[in-house]
Amino acid sequence: MLQAFVSDHPGSMALPLNVTDAQAVQAAARIVETQQGLDVVMYCAGVYQPLRATDYNLAVMEQHMVVNYHGALYVLDAVLPTLLAQGHGHLSLVSSVAGYRGLPQSLAYGPSKAALTHLGEALYLDLQDSGIGVSVINPGFVDTPLTAQNQFTMPALITSAQAAQFIVQGWHDGLFEIHFPKRFTLWLQLLRVLPYRWYFSLVRRATGL
Amino acid sequence: MAWLTPFNKPLTEWRGRSVWLVGASSGIGLACAKALHAQGAKVCVSARQEALLQAFVSDHPGSMALALNVTDAQAVQAAARIVETQQGLDVVMYCAGVYQPLRATDYNLAVMEQHMVVNYHGALYVLDAASLCVRSSWQHGLAPERD
Numbered sequence: 296m297l298q299a300f301v302s303d304h305p306g307s308m309a310l311p312l313n314v315t316d317a318q319a320v321q322a323a324a325r326i327v328e329t330q331q332g333l334d335v336v337m338y339c340a341g342v343y344q345p346l347r348a349t350d351y352n353l354a355v356m357e358q359h360m361v362v363n364y365h366g367a368l369y370v371l372d373a374v375l376p377t378l379l380a381q382g383h384g385h386l387s388l389v390s391s392v393a394g395y396r397g398l399p400q401s402l403a404y405g406p407s408k409a410a411l412t413h414l415g416e417a418l419y420l421d422l423q424d425s426g427i428g429v430s431v432i433n434p435g436f437v438d439t440p441l442t443a444q445n446q447f448t449m450p451a452l453i454t455s456a457q458a459a460q461f462i463v464q465g466w467h468d469g470l471f472e473i474h475f476p477k478r479f480t481l482w483l484q485l486l487r488v489l490p491y492r493w494y495f496s497l498v499r500r501a502t503g504l
Numbered sequence: 505m506a507w508l509t510p511f512n513k514p515l516t517e518w519r520g521r522s523v524w525l526v527g528a529s530s531g532i533g534l535a536c537a538k539a540l541h542a543q544g545a546k547v548c549v550s551a552r553q554e555a556l557l558q559a560f561v562s563d564h565p566g567s568m569a570l571a572l573n574v575t576d577a578q579a580v581q582a583a584a585r586i587v588e589t590q591q592g593l594d595v596v597m598y599c600a601g602v603y604q605p606l607r608a609t610d611y612n613l614a615v616m617e618q619h620m621v622v623n624y625h626g627a628l629y630v631l632d633a634a635s636l637c638v639r640s641s642w643q644h645g646l647a648p649e650r651d
Contacts, residue, residue, distance in 0.1 A: 421608035
């Protein structure tokens with residue numbers, strides 16, 4: 296898949312990598328750094344499997360954390376020293392509106408994205424004076440392999456090409472949180488600030504779960 | 505009034521209730537263990553430091569201690585089985601936690617991971633062990649009869 300991308304996009308390069316292998320991430324970062332330099336790093340590796348507490352599965356729980364969060368920790372470990380030394384660069388973490396608050400079916404995925412968003416917030420505060428930009432990307436439903444397994448009709452579904460446009464525009468505008476499509480994410484941002492009693496009741500009504 | 509009903513069934517009567525506190529050798533966990541023991545709960549305290557746990561048990565008759573490293577999923581399973589058998593499992597409190605101030609400019613992967621492993625993954629192991637307890641007790645028709 297990576298090689299197909301490189302064939303279609305002259306001048307690009309590919310490095311197959313398992314993000315859960317910290318040493319492989321280190322090695323890859325060194326190669327990228329040497330061969331093309333490191334200005335922007337985007338972490339979009341992620342898994343998603345619907346899971347409810349009544350079907351609790353430890354392996355699924357851990358896998359989500361390892362790929363969605365710990366992988367980002369390995370990437371940070373590999374690139375932060377370089378970015379700090381060069382005094383410029385940008386880190387972008389692809390999180391999710393599912394990380395705002397707890398949702399049904401989101402037992403494994405939600406906490407991993409909540410952690411990632413929180414990581415991005417802390418990075419922003421810590422790196423502001425070092426000349427390193429940080430952004431967190433919170434997509435709504437995007438038509439990707441990851442969401443293909445959803446059984447329900449996804450509201451405000453957009454294509455991955457549209458998502459890329461929103462993201463590039465967000466970077467262009469210097470945003471911290473890049474969320475889209477707004478006709479969906481603004482509702483979730485409203486839900487995020489409601490008292491728990493209202494939040495739980497609205498979510499149960501909306502999802503029937 | 506739906507708006508005034510509590511989120512959960514209120515835990516009002518602690519006498520005879522079995523509580524497992526994980527991360528109870530100090531701080532909030534220890535304080536809660538003391539408070540619940542005073543209310544008559546059957547208390548089991550877990551943490552890494554056995555000496556601290558034994559001191560609690562000596563001071564609180566009827567309580568029990570199980571030394572445990574929450575980052576060891578199998579040890580958590582084993583401990584849950586013992587608590588379940590010896591005193592039952594009504595309330596589980598996860599209070600194990602580490603905290604070390606850290607800024608991105610001093611990024612340290614080991615510290616980052618340690619916080620996740622103790623503060624989050626440990627809770628996942630306890631959930632795994634506790635949910636098994638609930639399921640197996642239901643399967644054996646031993647669902648708690650209280651309330």
